[in-house]
Structure formats: C-alpha cells, structure tokens
Amino acid sequence: SSVLTQPQSLSVAPGNTARIPCEENNLGNKSVHWYQQRPGQAPLLVIFYENDRPSGIPARFSGSHSGSTATLTITRVEAGDEADYYCQVWDNSPDHHWVFGGGTRLTVL
Amino acid sequence: EGQLVESGGGLVKPGGSLRLSCAASGFTFSLYTMNWVRQAPGKGLEWVASISGSGFVHYAESLRGRLTISRDNAQTSLFLQMNSLRPEDTAVYYCARDTYWADLWGQGTLVTVSS
Numbered sequence: 001s002s003v004l005t006q007p008q009s010l011s012v013a014p015g016n017t018a019r020i021p022c023e024e025n026n027l028g029n030k031s032v033h034w035y036q037q038r039p040g041q042a043p044l045l046v047i048f049y050e051n052d053r054p055s056g057i058p059a060r061f062s063g064s065h066s067g068s069t070a071t072l073t074i075t076r077v078e079a080g081d082e083a084d085y086y087c088q089v090w091d092n093s094p095d096h097h098w099v100f101g102g103g104t105r106l107t108v109l
Numbered sequence: 110e111g112q113l114v115e116s117g118g119g120l121v122k123p124g125g126s127l128r129l130s131c132a133a134s135g136f137t138f139s140l141y142t143m144n145w146v147r148q149a150p151g152k153g154l155e156w157v158a159s160i161s162g163s164g165f166v167h168y169a170e171s172l173r174g175r176l177t178i179s180r181d182n183a184q185t186s187l188f189l190q191m192n193s194l195r196p197e198d199t200a201v202y203y204c205a206r207d208t209y210w211a212d213l214w215g216q217g218t219l220v221t222v223s224s
Contacts, residue, residue, distance in 0.1 A: 031209070033209075033210035033211075035154075035211070042214040042215065042216050042217055043154065043203070043211070043214055044214070045212050049210075084153075086153065086154055088154075088210060090210070095167050096159060096167045097159065097169065098146070098159075098207075098211070099156065100146075100153060100154040100155065100156065101153075102153050103153040103154070
C-alpha cells in the first residue's frame, strides 16, 4: 500500500509562491489529488487528476507531477490560503482504498 | 452539485457501539461509490471504508472486523456501524463521494470514545 510523505509545515509571505511536495516511491503511475482544509472545516478538493481544478477554485492553484514527487503550487499566496493541505491517491493494492498524505500546514506570514 | 450531511456522532464508552448516518441529496446517489474518512483531533485524514453503488465494500485493514459500512440507495443514505469502540477511534467522521478522489464532503460528525 502507498505511503505519501509531506512536510509538516511550510511558511510563505503574502504574494509569494508556495510549493507543497508529496512523495511516494511508486507515485509515477498514480494520479494525485489535493485538498485544502481550513481550521474547523471539512476538506475541500482543490486539484484532481494532477492539475485539474474544480469550479470555483482559483487558477492560482495548480498541480504537477514528476517521478516520485507531486507538487501543489499556490501562486500569489493570500492570507485566506492558510490551511492544511493533503495529497491523496487511489490505490488498489490489495484492494480499493484511498491513501492520504500526512498533511502540510501552510502558514502565511 | 450535491450535499452530504452526517449525523449520529456523540460520546460513547469504550467497548460501546455507534451508528453513523450520512444523508445525500442533489445527485444520483446510487451511481457513486461512497466513503467514510476520519480525522482524529489534531491529526490528518484517514480513510476508513468504502461501498460501491451495488454494495461492494472495502475496509481499512486496521479497522476491519469492528466496522460495517452499508447504504440504502432508495433513502439516499450511507451508514457506518462501529462496534467495540476504543479511545483511539475518537475523531470527526466524514462521508465523501468517490470519483477516485473525494469531490464532495459532508461537514463531519464527532465521535468521542471516553469513560
């Protein structure tokens, strides 16, 4: 089964770019999805299928994937982007299930 | 677009049982696999179980044997029966719609296992 590794925390100044990595040895053949979770709220899908955005998610949010690392990039970071961010894959070994990364707390300085 | 509303959480003693519900609306419920995901206080997201529209189920290995996921497509509802509850089961439990990713989440229901 997959194990997705994320840094626990990341700090970025407003207006700068945040890049949140998600690593896993066998990530190359999996699609990665990303969620934002603000304090006290349910998770919100921000990126699916590597780099697709649900309606209502700003274009400042994008995803990329190279080898064993997927990255969520947030450009022109705003105070409202301060949240926990989780990566997720669908795994079928040994059977259907979701795997989440441990989450990265993004702090806007 | 859809809405999910969980209920049934609360305070339960170790060894006790609880049945969570998730009421779905605004989409064709029977067409979707549905999941339960939990989040312990201050911790990350943990997948718990899934059930396809036709009833195929999968459980997290660590929880297998204590949980039963079920659904009623006519009532557009999802359920999670939890038995032999332990303090480490304390968490917010979310239901989520499955499209290989979770495109729709409920607001969660808090389960506290404590004596």
